[in-house]
Amino acid sequence: MKGLLKRSLKILAAGLLLLCALSFAEVLAFRFFNPPFTTFMAWRWVASRIQSGPDEEPYRIVRIQWRTLRQVSPNLVKAVLAAEDQRFLSHHGFDFIEIQEALREMLSSRRIRGASTISMQVARTVFLWPSRTWLRKIYEAYYTLLLELTWPKKRILEVYLNTVDWGEGVVGAESASRKYFRRSSAELTPSEAAMLAAILPNPHYWSPVKPTEHLRERQRKIMNDMEKMPVSRVLR
CATH class of the missing domain: 1.20.5 (Single alpha-helices involved in coiled-coils or other helix-helix interfaces)
Known part of the structure; x- marks a missing residue:
């Protein structure tokens, strides 16, 4: 025995x-x-093949229009950091200040909001499956540590900007810029960049083309925070 x-x-x-x-x-x-596609895209492709009816168009894996950080407007880099992870350059994958604030808000108002960093989002999107289970969260933390140990911040941010979901059939900054503003991601104005960053929490519900007043408020806040973002370190 x-x-x-x-x-x-x-x-x-x-x-x-x-x-x-x-x-x-x-x-x-x-x-x-550069990853040619993400595991989120692969899982969605498989699910659509299983669940879609005979008259439904199955999900197609989108070709990523890859751009280096230098090929993306600094306005968008600042806007994404201001909207999604203001302490990205100083933390090591986990923003414990943001986690504490999210827990405090949940306990006081029972309102749940995310505290995921950009590193955590890259780990989730590129390497893991779409799920909210504790097992997936454990793997997410593990992959986040691996990313922070092996990738420079510049690479994490570049992969994020190229793989983040920006709406139905829209993956990455270049695709989003061309779909919503008919221009390259290198040419985005501060206002356009802030609007793109503003929809990131829910890109399948909000639209930069028809922004609600709430979305415009988010855009204004992001624009106010953009100049505080120390991006010279990752844009060198």
Whole structure:
């Protein structure tokens, strides 16, 4: 019995080591090579093939129009940091100040808001499946640590801007800029960049083309915060 238990533990340990090695290799590879698609896109493609009816158009994996940080307007870089993760350049994947504020708000008003950093969003979008289970959250934390250990901040931000969901069939900054404003992401004005960043919490509900008053308020706040963002470090 003890021998069987020992062998089982060895197999389990070997399996965990193999998973760690594979995930580390996967993350390290994408530091140097651009992902052609994300796991979110792959999961959605599979789900659409299973769930769509005979008369429904299945989801198609969108081709990412990849742009380096230098090819994206600094206005959009500032706007995204102002809207999504103002302490991105100073934290190590987890913004504990934001987490505390989110918990305090949840306890006082029972209103739940996210506290995900840009690093956490990249881990979730590029490497994991769409789910809200505790298992996925554990994997998300693990991949976030791997990203922060192996990628520079500049790379994390570049991958985020190219893989973030900006609406139905719209993935990445270049695609969003051309769809909503008919121009390259390199040419976005501060106002346009702030509006794109403003819809990120719910890009399938909000539209930059027909903004609500709430969305315009978000845009104004983001524009006020944009100049506080120290982006020179990642744009060098």
